[in-house]
Each structure stands twice: as structure tokens, then as C-alpha cells.
Amino acid sequence: MPRVPNSARGKRSTRRKKDENDMCAFDLLATVAGNLLADQDNSSNVPNTNAAKAKKRKSVKEEHFNEILPLKDVAMEKDVGSGSVSAFPRQANNCLAENSSTRNGAESILESLTMKSNMLAKIPECGSYGIHHPGSSSSAEPEQVQQAEPKVIRRQADGHAVAYGIFDSVDVDGKPPALVSSDSSSCVPLSSHDKEHQTSSLYRGEVQYTADRDDDENSSGCTHPSTIENKGCKPQYLGNHRIRKLLASKVRKAARNKICGGIPSKKICGGLSNKGSKLNLCGKKISTTRQKVQRTIFKKKKLAHHTTSFAKEMLTEASGTSFATGGQNKSCESENYHVKLRIKSFNIPELFIKVPENATIGSLKRTVMDVVNSIMEGGLRVGVLLQGKDIQDDNKTLRQAGICHDKKLNNIDFTLQCERERESPSGVIIPEQMDFLTADMVEPLARMKCEEPFPEADVGDDNQQSKAPYRSRSLSDLYSVHCPVEMASQDTSASSQAIIPVSPAPSDMGALAIVPLCKSKRSEIGQRRIRRPFTVGEVETLVGAVEQLGTGRWRAVKTLAFDNIEHRTYVDLKDKWKTLVHTANISPQQRRGQPVPQELLDRVLAAQAYWSQHLQDKPRGKARLLPEICFP
DNA sequence: TTTAGGG
DNA sequence: CCCTAAA
Numbered sequence: 353m354p355r356v357p358n359s360a361r362g363k364r365s366t367r368r369k370k371d372e373n374d375m376c377a378f379d380l381l382a383t384v385a386g387n388l389l390a391d392q393d394n395s396s397n398v399p400n401t402n403a404a405k406a407k408k409r410k411s412v413k414e415e416h417f418n419e420i421l422p423l424k425d426v427a428m429e430k431d432v433g434s435g436s437v438s439a440f441p442r443q444a445n446n447c448l449a450e451n452s453s454t455r456n457g458a459e460s461i462l463e464s465l466t467m468k469s470n471m472l473a474k475i476p477e478c479g480s481y482g483i484h485h486p487g488s489s490s491s492a493e494p495e496q497v498q499q500a501e502p503k504v505i506r507r508q509a510d511g512h513a514v515a516y517g518i519f520d521s522v523d524v525d526g527k528p529p530a531l532v533s534s535d536s537s538s539c540v541p542l543s544s545h546d547k548e549h550q551t552s553s554l555y556r557g558e559v560q561y562t563a564d565r566d567d568d569e570n571s572s573g574c575t576h577p578s579t580i581e582n583k584g585c586k587p588q589y590l591g592n593h594r595i596r597k598l599l600a601s602k603v604r605k606a607a608r609n610k611i612c613g614g615i616p617s618k619k620i621c622g623g624l625s626n627k628g629s630k631l632n633l634c635g636k637k638i639s640t641t642r643q644k645v646q647r648t649i650f651k652k653k654k655l656a657h658h659t660t661s662f663a664k665e666m667l668t669e670a671s672g673t674s675f676a677t678g679g680q681n682k683s684c685e686s687e688n689y690h691v692k693l694r695i696k697s698f699n700i701p702e703l704f705i706k707v708p709e710n711a712t713i714g715s716l717k718r719t720v721m722d723v724v725n726s727i728m729e730g731g732l733r734v735g736v737l738l739q740g741k742d743i744q745d746d747n748k749t750l751r752q753a754g755i756c757h758d759k760k761l762n763n764i765d766f767t768l769q770c771e772r773e774r775e776s777p778s779g780v781i782i783p784e785q786m787d788f789l790t791a792d793m794v795e796p797l798a799r800m801k802c803e804e805p806f807p808e809a810d811v812g813d814d815n816q817q818s819k820a821p822y823r824s825r826s827l828s829d830l831y832s833v834h835c836p837v838e839m840a841s842q843d844t845s846a847s848s849q850a851i852i853p854v855s856p857a858p859s860d861m862g863a864l865a866i867v868p869l870c871k872s873k874r875s876e877i878g879q880r881r882i883r884r885p886f887t888v889g890e891v892e893t894l895v896g897a898v899e900q901l902g903t904g905r906w907r908a909v910k911t912l913a914f915d916n917i918e919h920r921t922y923v924d925l926k927d928k929w930k931t932l933v934h935t936a937n938i939s940p941q942q943r944r945g946q947p948v949p950q951e952l953l954d955r956v957l958a959a960q961a962y963w964s965q966h967l968q969d970k971p972r973g974k975a976r977l978l979p980e981i982c983f984p
Numbered sequence: 985t986t987t988a989g990g991g
Numbered sequence: 992c993c994c995t996a997a998a
Contacts, residue, residue: 881992907986922986927992930989 514770691755884919884927891948894925895932895955903929932956 458751471954743753886894897913908924935943936953 883992904987906988923988924992926986926988 525733551731691750708930881919885945888946888948888952890914890917891928891952894928895952895959897925898929899955899959900961902958929956929960933960936960 354647414495807864893913894909896910902914906926909925910920910922914925932953933956935948940947940950
């Protein structure tokens with residue numbers, strides 16, 4: 353905890369140099385916070401760090417390097433100091449080493465984590481974040497750090513936002529830093545370890561790379577990726593950092609622009625406001641950088657081919673574990689347990705953009721951003737799926753829903769849904785993992801995998817949902833943009849329209865035009881609806897209705913018997929009947945799924961037979977001709 | 985929008 | 992469940 357201040361401070365100063373223009377308010381806040389923190393932290397931390405250093409600095413260095421990395425990662429993820437790290441990898445390493453040495457076991461990790469969290473809470477800007485680790489930063493390499501900082505600064509711009517978010521959260525929440533830290537610390541490091549270990553060697557390069565890239569305005573950096581040493585690893589690393597940033601940026605933007613104002617945002621906001629923790633997340637995320645986003649997009653275009661496959665991979669992976677939850681013991685002292693969730697990735701449905709070749713990259717970037725913004729404005733709703741089951745009751749507590757701190761939850765999914773679409777749960781649900789139109793998205797996706805664990809809301813709130821979504825959103829936005837077209841067509845076209853306007857707007861070029869492809873339906877429906885096998889009860893209801901109404905009046909059947917079941921459309925009912933008839937005609941051994949009572953199947957056959965002969969009679973208003981009597 | 989059917 | 996031609 354203590355170290356943070358130092359880093360924060362340094363960063364701040366450096367940053368200011370370059371970014372002064374941009375960050376007034378934030379900077380001020382950051383500065384103030386930094387000072388406060390610094391005061392507190394300096395005294396306490398230094399000693400520890402020194403001791404740790406003395407212990408094993410060298411020995412640990414390489415051995416623990418891997419372990420350390422995760423920490424770093426975490427820190428970076430936090431949004432705070434990634435930049436700093438990249439700038440001076442070495443120092444960072446040292447710091448890390450120190451940290452590692454310090455920790456004998458899990459404790460050390462916790463410590464680091466805690467620090468991180470603290471940093472988040474307390475120190476917003478922290479480019480110097482890396483310093484936080486131990487005194488090393490403060491005592492040993494201050495100079496270097498500072499030097500490095502400048503480079504980072506740009507990226508840090510995002511950091512500003514982060515800081516902002518943090519501040520907000522802090523203020524609002526009023527949570528003690530400790531709490532925050534604990535939450536954040538929770539699992540992040542651990543999870544990251546495994547994956548990131550191996551990359552340690554690469555890490556530096558990657559980081560550096562990232563930094564460089566960021567600097568490049570035009571994405572010149574984009575070309576780099578391939579060149580860099582890291583093969584598989586890199587993506588992840590970058591992914592984490594970037595993703596975070598991206599998310600943050602997206603969130604931020606959304607927040608800025610309208611999250612609060614927009615319909616969808618409302619919900620979210622509400623959630624956030626309610627819970628401090630949420631706010632934190634939001635804030636963090638919000639901070640992001642636009643540049644990164646842009647970059648990402650750009651990349652997309654360039655890498656399209658290769659990336660596609662990659663992206664897919666990533667997606668798959670993400671989807672598989674898209675949502676990982678870890679029960680953490682972290683418990684807060686209080687009776688309230690917290691559920692820690694980690695969303696590895698969140699994708700948004702595809703977005704189609706049509707841009708003339710002669711358009712500038714800048715215009716393209718703007719266009720994409722605009723589209724993303726418009727989408728964000730349009731509103732996204734988050735759904736929570738547990739074991740594939742959509743939990744629609746927002747009032748349910750997590751515990752009631754079966755999401756408990758002590759349970760291993762491997763099957764939680766969040767869905768994004770266009771706000772406009774349907775208020776009712778029945779609305780089309782867009783699964784987290786959306787397909788990306790273009791491979792372009794690939795890189796982003798990779799990064800998307802965020803492992804950052806975030807402090808979860810208290811059990812019992814829907815807030816949690818909102819949280820998750822946030823993150824996801826931000827991420828998703830970057831990669832793929834969901835085409836609102838559908839939404840527009842359905843109800844309020846706000847979102848879609850928004851898009852349209854966008855095209856002109858970006859307009860410096862004027863040439864750009866965003867065209868939502870008509871696949872729009874796809875986007876909306878895009879993802880296949882969640883499979884919800886008919887229950888025996890539903891089958892019974894269906895059979896009863898068909899007995900009464902016949903087999904050619906599915907709309908009526910729907911109205912009569914399934915009017916209150918949003919997710920069963922008359923087409924669904926028709927399809928189900930079709931399968932029921934088929935099922936009834938095959939041997940029981942050939943049937944799959946939950947067995948349907950033979951009695952029902954018999955009724956199906958009877959009704960089918962009956963109506964097949966009376967189809968033409970279909971009495972309109974009342975077909976009651978075939979009461980139960982007809983189908984005993 | 986519904987139906988009816990093929991996938 | 993999806994997609995769509997027809998009505």
C-alpha cells in the first residue's frame with residue numbers, strides 16, 4: 353500500500369508535463385490523492401521494501417520472475433501503471449523481484465494484490481504504478497522510473513480516466529481502501545500466473561512493444577506485432593493490458609457520453625450508484641484510451657486474415673470459460689461473502705462499416721468510435737445465465753440464484769442485449785461470445801481475455817450484473833460493434849439511427865459511411881437463442897392447446913396457452929409440435945432428451961390425426977369441437 | 985404477421 | 992432453433 357504514493361506522485365508529475373492540457377480535473381484530483389497517499393504510504397512502506405530487497409533481490413529475480421509477472425499484470429490491469437512498467441521494464445522487473453522475494457508464500461501475493469487494489473482505490477494515475485511494489489521503486493530506481501515515465505505518459509492518458517473513475521468510486525463509496533484492495537486482490541494474480549508465467553521472458557518485449565505502439569498515433573505500431581518475439585504469449589499480455597484499457601476507455605466513453613443519460617445506462621448507473629464497488633469498476637474502466645481503441649480497430653483491418661482464426665480461437669476459449677467465477681475466501685469480515693467473478697471476454701455482435709479506400713485512418717477511427725458510441729448509447733442490457741439458464745429475476749440475490757462464494761461456478765454467462773430490443777427477458781439474448789465479422793477483431797479479442805478479477809458487488813444485488821456488463825461492454829465495443837440495425841427495426845431505432853448519423857459526422861472525410869449490413873437480423877438474433885428444452889409441463893400445455901385449436905393456428909395456440917411465456921413463439925410451438933409428432937412416431941429408444949410421457953405422445957398423435965382431417969374446417973372463433981372428449 | 989416446411 | 996417462401 354505504501355509504495356503507491358511514490359509512484360503515483362512521480363507519474364503524475366511526469367504526466368502532467370505532457371498531458372497537462374488534457375487532464376486538468378483529473379490531475380488535480382490525482383495530485384491531491386497522490387499527496388495524501390504518499391504521506392501515508394511513504395513512511396510505512398519503505399522499511400518493508402528495503403528489507404525485502406535485502407533478502408533476495410538477486411536470487412529471486414529470475415526464479416520468481418514468472419510469479420512476479422502476474423503481479424505486474426495485475427497492477428497493470430488495474431489500469432494504473434501499465435505504462436510505467438512498459439517504460440522501464442527492468443526496473444519493473446526488479447521491483448517485481450523484490451516483491452517476490454518479500455513474499456514467502458501466498459502472503460506475498462496477497463500483499464502485492466492488496467497493494468494493487470489500494471493503488472486502484474487510492475492512486476489513480478500511477479503511471480509509476482510499478483513502483484508501488486516495494487520500496488525498490490521508491491528508493492532504488494526513482495530516477496529511472498521518472499525517465500521512463502515520459503514515454504508512458506501518453507498511454508497514461510487513459511490512466512487519467514482511470515484515475516478519475518477511481519476517484520469517483522472512492523468518493524462515492526467511501527469504502528475503506530482496505531476493502532477495495534482485498535477485493536481486487538482476490539484472485540487476479542493467481543489466475544494470471546499460470547498463463548503468463550511462461551511469457552515472462554517475452555514480457556518485457558511485449559510491454560515495451562505495447563508502449564511503443566501506444567505512442568504511435570497512427571497505429572504504425574500495428575505492424576509491429578508480428579515482429580515481436582513473443583508468439584503466443586504476447587497476445588495475452590497485451591491483451592490483458594490493452595483489454596483493460598480498452599474496456600476502460602469504452603466504459604469511460606459510454607459513461608461520459610451517456611451511460612447515465614441513456615436508457616440503458618440508466619440501469620447501469622443505478623446499479624453503480626448503489627454500490628460503491630461497482631462504481632469503482634466503472635470508473636476504472638471508464639478511464640480508457642481512445643487511441644487504443646482506435647489502434648485496435650486499425651489493427652483489425654490490417655491483420656484481418658490471420659487474425660480471424662486466432663480470434664476465433666480466442667473466442668472459443670473465451671466462450672468456454674467465458675465466465676469464470678472463483679469462490680474466494682476473501683471474505684469480508686462481515687457476514688457478507690463476496691462472489692468474485694471474472695469475465696474473460698465479452699463480445700459484441702458484429703458491426704459493419706463501409707469505408708472508402710481513400711478515407712483516412714483517422715476518419716476510420718472516428719467512424720468506428722462513433723458507431724461504438726452510438727451503440728453504447730443505444731443501450732445494452734446485461735443478462736445473467738447460470739448453467740445456461742437465464743436468471744431474470746433481478747431481485748434475486750446471488751445466493752438465491754445459486755451464485756455463492758463457496759460454490760464453484762463454472763457456468764455463468766453474461767449476455768448483452770440491445771436495450772431497445774425487448775424489455776422482457778424474452779428478448780433476444782446475445783451471448784457473450786459473439787462472432788466477429790472480421791478477423792480484425794482478433795487481436796482485440798485476444799486481449800479481451802481479461803483475467804482481471806474484480807471486486808464483486810455484495811451478494812444480493814443485481815448490481816453485480818451491471819458490473820460485469822460494464823466491463824464486457826467496453827471490451828466488446830472495441831472489437832466488434834454490435835449492429836443496432838435490428839434493434840432499430842424492432843422498436844426504437846435510436847441506436848441504429850445513431851449509427852447512421854455517425855457516418856456523416858466522422859466526416860471530416862465525409863466519405864465514410866457506416867452501413868449496418870442487413871444481416872442485422874443476424875446481429876440481433878445473431879446469436880442463436882439459448883436452447884430451452886420444452887418441459888413436460890409445457891408439452892402438456894401445448895398438446896392441450898392444440899387439441900382445442902388445431903395444428904394450423906399457432907398464433908392462437910401461443911395466445912391461448914403460452915401468452916405469458918415470452919420465449920416461446922408461435923413458431924417455436926409449431927416446431928415443437930412437429931418434433932412431438934415425430935417423437936411419437938419413433939421408437940422410445942430413438943427418442944432423446946427428457947422423455948415425454950407416452951400419454952402425451954398419444955394425445956399428440958390423436959390430435960394430429962384429428963386435425964389433419966379437419967384442417968379445412970378450422971373453426972375460427974371456436975374450435976371447441978374437439979374438447980377433451982375427443983382426445984381422451 | 986402468420987403459416988408451413990425445409991434445414 | 993433457424994430461415995424463409997407464401998399467403
